[in-house]
Amino acid sequence: MGDVVRVDASRWNAMTxxxxxxxVDLLLHGPRPxxxxxxxxxxxxASLTKLTRPLIDRGLLVERGRQLQPETGRPSQPLEILPDWQHVVGVKINPEDLYAVRTDLRAVVRGEHDGRLAGHDVATVVEAIACAVEQLDPAGEVGTVGVSLAANIRPGDSVVRASHYLGWSQVPLARLLAQRTGRSIVLSNDVxxxxxxxxxxxxxxxxxxxxxLTVGKGIGCGLVVNDAVVAGYDGHxxxxxxVPVHEGGPICRRGHRGCASAYLTSGSIARSLAASFDSKWSSFAEALDAARAGSPPALQVFHEACFALGVLTAEIANVIGPDRIVLSGEGIGMYDIAPDAVREGIDARIHWGASPFDLDVEPFAFSEWARGAAAVAIQSLLRPVGVRTITNEIPEDS
Ligand SMILES: [Zn+2]
Incomplete structure (x- = not known):
C-alpha cells in the first residue's frame, strides 16, 4: 500500500x-435559528443541543449572536456551518485533458488545475489525476476526491463499466486511485x-x-425526482x-434525420453551417460569433438549434413534471441567439396538461464539470446513503 496516509475519515465516520x-440542512439553506x-x-x-455540541466543539459549526424569532418573539441562536472545515477535490476527465478543482463544503472553488492526458491507458490517466490532486492539495488536507467522466458508472460503483472515449471497460479506477493517492475516491458519471x-x-x-439539460460536444440530461438524482437501475x-425534432431535418452521426443531436451538438451546428451556407465557419465558436454578428445563415442554424433545445426541454418536462429545468453546458451560449425559438420548441411539444415550470439558463464555465465531481464528493461525506466511497483500506477483491 506504500506510504499513503489516510486523512480525514475518522472525523466523518464518527457522525451519526x-x-x-x-x-446538510445548514449547508443547503444557510444559517438557521x-x-x-x-x-x-x-x-x-435537548436532542438538537446534544447533537450539535460535538460539531461545535470540533469547529464544524459555529453559533452566531442571539436573534429574536419573528414568529415567537423568543431569542434564538442561529447555527452556521463553517465550509472551510473540510475541502474536497473534484476531477473531470476529458478525452484529451482533465480539469480539477478544490472546493470548500459549499462547493465554492478555492483552487483550479488543468492538465493534459498523454494517453488513455489506465496508468497514465491515474497518474494525471494523482498529479492534479497533489497540485491542489500539497499538504494532504483533502481526504475525499470525486472523479467524473462521460461513462457508464452507477452510484456506488468503484469500477468504470464502460467509457467510449477512453476505450475502457471494467476499469477499477476508484481502487487504483485510492491506492495511488491515499484519498477516498467517489466515481460519478459527469452529467x-x-x-x-x-x-x-x-x-x-x-x-x-x-x-x-446540457449542450456542447454532446447532449446531457440529468434528472432529480423526489429529491434524488436519477441514475436508472444500470446507470443509463x-x-x-x-429524440426526434423535425422529420425533414439534418442527419446525425447515427443516421437519424432531424433528431435533437442533429441540430444541437457543437459538431452538428458547425457542420450544418459549413455544409449549407459557408464553409468558412468550421467550429461552434466561429458559428456563434457569426450569429452574434448578425449573419443570416448562422442565425438560421441557431434558430433551429434553439427550437430543438425547446423540444428536448418539453419532453423532459412531460416525463418528470419538474418545477424547473436548468439549461447549461459549454454550448449554452446559443440560448441568447434565439430565446424565442426555445420557447417555440417548448410550446410545440409540451403536453397541454403539463404544469408550468421555470427555465433557468446557467452561464457555464468549464470548471463546472469538475465542481460537479466535487459536489458528489461532498455528498458522499454528508449523505452517504447509496454512495460507496472507495478508500485505500478496502481489499482489492471487494
Ligand atoms: Zn440521432
Missing part, C-alpha cells in the same frame, strides 16, 4: 445520521455529477423535482439526445 441531517432547525428536523431542543451540484448548490437547491437514465 442525525448529525449529518443537521449539517436552533428552534427552527429543531422543528424542521423533528428534534427536541449526474453536474446535476448533483445543481441539486445541492445551484439552481435546483429549492427543488425536489427538476431537470438539467436520461438518454434524450436522439
Amino acid at each position: 445520521d442525525s448529525m449529518r441531517a443537521i449539517l 436552533r428552534a427552527e432547525l429543531a422543528r424542521r428536523l423533528s428534534l427536541s431542543p 449526474r455529477a453536474l446535476t448533483a451540484a445543481q441539486h445541492w448548490f445551484g439552481a435546483g437547491r429549492q427543488s425536489r423535482c427538476f431537470g438539467v 437514465a436520461g438518454l434524450v439526445s436522439h
Whole structure:
C-alpha cells in the first residue's frame, strides 16, 4: 500500500445520521435559528443541543449572536456551518485533458488545475489525476476526491463499466486511485455529477423535482425526482439526445434525420453551417460569433438549434413534471441567439396538461464539470446513503 496516509475519515465516520441531517440542512439553506432547525428536523431542543455540541466543539459549526424569532418573539441562536472545515477535490476527465478543482463544503472553488492526458491507458490517466490532486492539495488536507467522466458508472460503483472515449471497460479506477493517492475516491458519471451540484448548490437547491439539460460536444440530461438524482437501475437514465425534432431535418452521426443531436451538438451546428451556407465557419465558436454578428445563415442554424433545445426541454418536462429545468453546458451560449425559438420548441411539444415550470439558463464555465465531481464528493461525506466511497483500506477483491 506504500506510504499513503489516510486523512480525514475518522472525523466523518464518527457522525451519526442525525448529525449529518443537521449539517446538510445548514449547508443547503444557510444559517438557521436552533428552534427552527429543531422543528424542521423533528428534534427536541435537548436532542438538537446534544447533537450539535460535538460539531461545535470540533469547529464544524459555529453559533452566531442571539436573534429574536419573528414568529415567537423568543431569542434564538442561529447555527452556521463553517465550509472551510473540510475541502474536497473534484476531477473531470476529458478525452484529451482533465480539469480539477478544490472546493470548500459549499462547493465554492478555492483552487483550479488543468492538465493534459498523454494517453488513455489506465496508468497514465491515474497518474494525471494523482498529479492534479497533489497540485491542489500539497499538504494532504483533502481526504475525499470525486472523479467524473462521460461513462457508464452507477452510484456506488468503484469500477468504470464502460467509457467510449477512453476505450475502457471494467476499469477499477476508484481502487487504483485510492491506492495511488491515499484519498477516498467517489466515481460519478459527469452529467449526474453536474446535476448533483445543481441539486445541492445551484439552481435546483429549492427543488425536489427538476431537470438539467446540457449542450456542447454532446447532449446531457440529468434528472432529480423526489429529491434524488436519477441514475436508472444500470446507470443509463436520461438518454434524450436522439429524440426526434423535425422529420425533414439534418442527419446525425447515427443516421437519424432531424433528431435533437442533429441540430444541437457543437459538431452538428458547425457542420450544418459549413455544409449549407459557408464553409468558412468550421467550429461552434466561429458559428456563434457569426450569429452574434448578425449573419443570416448562422442565425438560421441557431434558430433551429434553439427550437430543438425547446423540444428536448418539453419532453423532459412531460416525463418528470419538474418545477424547473436548468439549461447549461459549454454550448449554452446559443440560448441568447434565439430565446424565442426555445420557447417555440417548448410550446410545440409540451403536453397541454403539463404544469408550468421555470427555465433557468446557467452561464457555464468549464470548471463546472469538475465542481460537479466535487459536489458528489461532498455528498458522499454528508449523505452517504447509496454512495460507496472507495478508500485505500478496502481489499482489492471487494
Ligand atoms: Zn440521432
